Amino acid sequence: MLSTAGSKCIQAPATAGYGLAPGAELPEDARLVFNPSYYGLPPVDGRWRYYIVGREIYRVDSDSLLIIERANEGNRSLW
Numbered sequence: 001m002l003s004t005a006g007s008k009c010i011q012a013p014a015t016a017g018y019g020l021a022p023g024a025e026l027p028e029d030a031r032l033v034f035n036p037s038y039y040g041l042p043p044v045d046g047r048w049r050y051y052i053v054g055r056e057i058y059r060v061d062s063d064s065l066l067i068i069e070r071a072n073e074g075n076r077s078l079w
Contacts, residue, residue, distance in 0.1 A: 020053060026065040027053055041071055 020027075033050035036043055039057060041050060050071055051060045057072040 020056070020058060020067050020070070022067055022069055024067045026051060026058070026060050026067060029053070030058075030060075033057060039072070 030051040030053045033039065033041070033052060036050050039050075041057065044050065047062050048059050048068055049062050051058050056070055059068040059071045060066065061068055
């Protein structure tokens with residue numbers, strides 16, 4: 001944070017999507033990934049789907065909408 005005399009500083013909110021842990025509920029602003037290969041992800045092969053939240057991609061249980069894991073952990077260059 002950088003400030004000078006007489007100026008006001010504001011704190012930017014944390015980016016949505018970061019830090020969602022396995023077992024957390026999928027946020028309402030999540031977007032379903034329709035083409036996983038575009039993001040370098042393997043195809044869906046079970047009762048789960050990929051969702052984008054903020055700048056992260058998560059593997060999510062399709063029945064409960066609970067996060068299973070972060071799918072782009074090993075590939076930070078997607079964005």
